[in-house]
Amino acid sequence: MKKIKYAIYYGILATTLLAGIQVSTTQVHAEEETSTAKFSEGSIGELVWKDVNQNGIQDPEENGVEGIIIELYRTDGSKLAETKTDKNGFYQFNSLPEGDYFAHIVIPQDEYKIVSTKLFGWDGYTGYLQIKGDVDNKLTANVGLISKQKGNIVSTIWEEINPNGIQDEYENGISNITVDLYTIYGEKMKTSSTNMMGLYQFSNIPNGYYYIKLQVPEEYVFWGATNFGKDQFSNYIFINENTNTEMGAGYLKKQEDPWENSLCGTEESCGIIY
DSSP states (O other): OEEEEEEEOSEEEEEEEETTEEEEEEEOOOEEEEEEEOOOOEEEEEEEEEOTTOSSSOOTTOOBOTTOEEEEEETTSOEEEEEEOOTTSEEEEEEEOSEEEEEEEEOOTTTEEEEEESSBOTTSBBOOEEEOSSSOOEEEOOEEEEESOEEEEEEEEEEOSSOSSSOOTTOOBOSSOEEEEEETTSOEEEEEEOOTTSEEEEEEEESEEEEEEEOOOTTEEEEEBTTBOTTSBBOOEEESSOEEOOOOEEEEEOOOOTTTTSSSOSTTTTTOOO
16 A cells, blocks of 8 residues: 555546557546555466476476457446567457457368367357456456368388488388377377388377387297387387487388298207217
C-alpha cells in the first residue's frame, strides 16, 4: 500500500494497457485529495511450444512456436487486445487492471492441434482468468501444440563381413527382414520388411517418440548397431517432421558346423582325438 496524491479533472484520462490498446475513463468532478491506493495490475501469458511427446512439459528438444495469435477478451465478449508469440514461443499481456478476462489461441488448423494445456480448452478458449489486487497477478497460460506434419524412418539391414557395426562398401543389404515400429506405450504401430537392397521404411509417422524391434532369421545372429541393444530393441527415436536414417543394423551369418551333416555326426564318433 502506498499513499499517493493525485488530481482528478473533468475530461478524459487515457491509459495504455497493451501495445496499441487505449482504455479511456471519463471523470465527472474536479478536486484534489489524498487517498490510499493499491497497485493491482497483472499479466497473463507464457509459452506456446511443440509438445512432441505430449507430456505437458517443454522438454529440451521441444521448441517454441513463433507467430501464434493469442486474443484477450473482457467478460462481455469484447476483444481487449491480441498478440503473437515471439521467436521463442512466448507471449504476454501486461498492465491488466483488476478484473476478469478470458483468452483465445488461434491455431492454424492445417498445421497444429492442441495436445496439452491447463487453462486452454480444446476449442482454444480459456475459462475466466481473474486478476486480483491482493495476490500475485502473473497468470501462466501455457499451451502445448503438436504439428500435423509427419516424419519418416529409412535405414538398412546388412550382412556383416567385417563385424564392426558399420556397413562397409562391400557389405550387402539383407532382404525380407521384418522390422516392427512401436509407440512409447508399447503399441505396435507399423510393420515393414527390407527390400532386396536391405532398405526398410516407415512413412508418414506423426511427430513423437517411438522404438523399433528387429526380427532375426535363423541363419543370422544379431551383431548390433549404435542405436540398438542386444535384444534387438532400439533406443527411443524422436520424430519431429524429419527423416531418420540412423536406424540400421548388421547381421552376422551363422557359420555352418562341419560335423552337423557328416556321416559320423561328431568328431568323437569319427575317431578324431586331439
